[in-house]
Amino acid sequence: MKIFKGKKFDPKEEVQDVYGPPPFDAEEPVECVYGPPPDVEERIRKEAEEVQCVYGPPSWFGGVNIPPRLNGDPNAPTTPVYDKLYECYKSVRRRTDFIPKIALVLGSGLGAFADENVKAVDTIDYSEIEGFPVSTVPGHKGRFVFGYVGDVPVVVMQGRVHLYEGYPVTDVVLPVRLMTMLGAGAVILTNAAGGLNPSFSPGTIMLISDHVSSFVPNPLIGPNIDQLGTRFPDMSQVYDPALLDLVSGAAAEMQMYLRTGVYAQLTGPSFETPSEIRMLRQFGEGVDAVGMSTVVEAIAVHHAGARVCGLSCISNLAAGLSDTPLTHEEVQQTADRVGFAFRMLLERSIKAIGADLIL
Ligand code: HPA
Numbered sequence: 001m002k003i004f005k006g007k008k009f010d011p012k013e014e015v016q017d018v019y020g021p022p023p024f025d026a027e028e029p030v031e032c033v034y035g036p037p038p039d040v041e042e043r044i045r046k047e048a049e050e051v052q053c054v055y056g057p058p059s060w061f062g063g064v065n066i067p068p069r070l071n072g073d074p075n076a077p078t079t080p081v082y083d084k085l086y087e088c089y090k091s092v093r094r095r096t097d098f099i100p101k102i103a104l105v106l107g108s109g110l111g112a113f114a115d116e117n118v119k120a121v122d123t124i125d126y127s128e129i130e131g132f133p134v135s136t137v138p139g140h141k142g143r144f145v146f147g148y149v150g151d152v153p154v155v156v157m158q159g160r161v162h163l164y165e166g167y168p169v170t171d172v173v174l175p176v177r178l179m180t181m182l183g184a185g186a187v188i189l190t191n192a193a194g195g196l197n198p199s200f201s202p203g204t205i206m207l208i209s210d211h212v213s214s215f216v217p218n219p220l221i222g223p224n225i226d227q228l229g230t231r232f233p234d235m236s237q238v239y240d241p242a243l244l245d246l247v248s249g250a251a252a253e254m255q256m257y258l259r260t261g262v263y264a265q266l267t268g269p270s271f272e273t274p275s276e277i278r279m280l281r282q283f284g285e286g287v288d289a290v291g292m293s294t295v296v297e298a299i300a301v302h303h304a305g306a307r308v309c310g311l312s313c314i315s316n317l318a319a320g321l322s323d324t325p326l327t328h329e330e331v332q333q334t335a336d337r338v339g340f341a342f343r344m345l346l347e348r349s350i351k352a353i354g355a356d357l358i359l
Contacts, residue, residue, distance in 0.1 A: 071303075072230065076226030077226075079222070082228070088129050088178050092144070099153060100153050101183070102149075103180070103182075104190070104350070105157045105175075105187070105188070105190060107294075108328075108335055109339065110342060112343065113347075114141075117347045118154060118156055126143060133175070141158040143159070144158075149354070151354070157175055162269075163267045169216070172296055173296055176300055184359070185357075186240070186308075186309065186353055187309070189297055191310070192315040194314070194315070195288070197259070201317075203338045204313075205259065205313055206263070206289055206312040207261075207310070208260075208298075208312060212262065219297075219299055230303075239309060244260075246357075256345060263287070263288070263289045263294060264295070265295035280318075294310055315330065316330050
């Protein structure tokens with residue numbers, strides 16, 4: 001492993017381990033100043049000393065030039081899934097050295113947040129990242145937006161890929177893993193969902209307290225990615241209590257009636273049958289919302305040691321609970337209707353999380 005900070009760098013050399021964008025087009029050896037700016041390095045070093053850092057010390061220290069936010073063993077043997085992820089990581093790092101604190105995944109109809117509430121400094125289309133899964137769903141833009149919400153550095157996914165598009169689950173979770181590798185210590189997952197809880201109506205916003213993953217493939221199946229986390233991660237508290245508190249606090253300040261509940265992911269793309277919905281309602285204390293995303297991402301983020309939070313926009317009553325058939329248009333219309341309140345809640349939550357937590 002090499003670190004190029006302050007060293008002569010021959011661009012014709014192997015550049016595998018470069019952190020930051022190498023000058024691939026340079027003709028002559030150049031003086032390299034890669035690595036995070038010294039003030040960031042100093043701040044993170046200090047934070048890692050001060051707090052029990054879930055990620056371990058940032059790994060760009062000691063000359064090991066690998067992504068800063070790995071929860072596991074950076075020197076573990078690689079696997080094809082990790083190799084692909086690392087290629088995507090390098091591809092993004094060639095474009096930007098932006099270090100996000102919080103990552104955000106915008107679900108169906110909620111993409112306007114990236115346009116309206118983020119002071120963008122850079123965007124990268126998914127199609128520009130080699131090997132990166134690209135969404136085929138109408139209304140999903142398909143790009144990363146890097147920027148600030150207030151003074152909190154964020155990376156936002158405007159559009160995600162779903163299992164029903166035919167991608168393997170390891171591809172579906174690649175983007176959230178990548179965002180934690182880029183530096184995000186907390187990931188906020190959002191979605192549109194069908195409501196099962198009889199007290200929910202379309203437009204309700206639900207903070208996810210737990211999930212049911214039994215109907216979708218587990219993203220950790222296959223050789224464990226030791227760089228990211230442990231083989232058998234505990235899932236008794238996937239959704240981070242500190243984030244739940246901060247988001248609930250933000251909602252209270254807005255006088256928003258935020259509900260809490262259990263979310264189940266099914267593969268889709270067909271909506272559920274009324275019998276399936278009745279079955280979900282009888283599970284445990286009863287599933288409150290159902291959708292086609294989020295859970296596999298939450299598992300992958302939790303495995304990788306970053307904090308997770310999930311918010312559902314209840315866009316419709318689940319199958320059998322209303323007289324009208326379900327349509328994707330209804331999902332989008334409700335998301336449009338509550339979009340403004342949802343965006344306000346996200347903005348306030350991100351500011352609160354950025355101010356209160358060392359990530
Ligand atoms: N079921 C599954 N996914 C959904 C629904 C639903 O009712 N509404 C929005 N996404």
